[in-house]
Amino acid sequence: MQIELTTQQKNDQTAFKDFVEQEIIPYASQYDQEEQTPIKLIEKLAQKGYLGTLLPKDRGGSDIDMITYGLLNEEIGRGCSSLRSLLTVHNMVAQALLKWGTNFQKEYWLPKLASGEVIAAFALSEPNIGSDAKSVETTATVSGDSYILNGQKKWITYGQIADVFLVFAQHDNKPSAFLVEKDSPGLSVNPIFxxxxxxxxxxxxxxxxxxxxxxxxxxxxxxxxxxxxxASALDYGRYSVAWGCVGIAQASLEACL
Ligand SMILES: Cc1cc2nc3c(=O)[nH]c(=O)nc-3n(C[C@H](O)[C@H](O)[C@H](O)COP(=O)(O)OP(=O)(O)OC[C@H]3O[C@@H](n4cnc5c(N)ncnc54)[C@H](O)[C@@H]3O)c2cc1C
Known part of the structure; x- marks a missing residue:
């Protein structure tokens, strides 16, 4: 069994490290204090292709392997856990659409998610619902050609700047997933500080x-x-968070040596 990184993975890791050293670490503490990530930094992340790494090339991504994706999360997490959490939720939505989206949803959204033209957030948790996620209280009902959603979502990472949300709601008492664009009538987004x-x-x-x-x-x-x-999106989320935590541990070790 090959348990060492390949040459390509090592090269990618070096590129991730360089980006984090130059663009993230010098400013991460300031972003933390200001409670915001500058859009310019997200644009730099997008220009590097880091928002679409896991998506296939024909969807605008770079189709990297899961180890390289892990290394990216580790490095970004070493510099700034907040920014790593953007990778987490953005990719959760992208992977959910890649796996479960309609052809139209894939064709329309995936290239935009890969390029970073669109930022996505994952809206499952609610004020009364966390771990028991299948019991979300938000409802969806059919009205003509539309769904009407009513409810509340909480703790939505990068919700302040997301262009589209993957929202979970009960439709006929069955948990279902919906794409909700930020300018949808009836949606309001309130920052949590x-x-x-x-x-x-x-x-x-x-x-x-x-x-x-x-x-x-x-x-x-x-x-x-x-x-x-x-369930499948959360698998990607846990993987990303776990590698990000290795990055935090690495940064902590470096800081105390
Ligand atoms: C920084 C941050 C970012 C987040 N981002 C997002 C996001 O982008 N999108 C989103 O949808 N949500 C997000 N969340 C919400 C997060 O996913 C929830 O916090 C999580 O699902 C846990 O829910 P809870 O906090 O209500 O805890 P609870 O469900 O109340 O759980 C509290 C504790 O009880 C334990 N527990 C719960 N049920 C059981 C049981 N049956 N048996 C044994 N132990 C149990 C849990 O393991 C946990 O330790 C975020 C949260 C944080 C803190």
């Missing part, structure tokens, strides 16, 4: 008040929102 950590990750609370979205924004089938869409 004063977090203890990852303070630059621009968390938000979403209010969905008779929020109207097109019916084609259902992702996967009704009732598959938790078992399929959220």
């Amino acid at each position: 004063g977090m203890l950590g990852v303070r630059a990750s621009m968390l938000a609370e979403l209010q969905l008040n008779e929020c109207r979205i097109p019916q084609e924004n259902l992702v996967c089938r009704q009732g598959f929102g938790f078992s399929h869409v959220a």
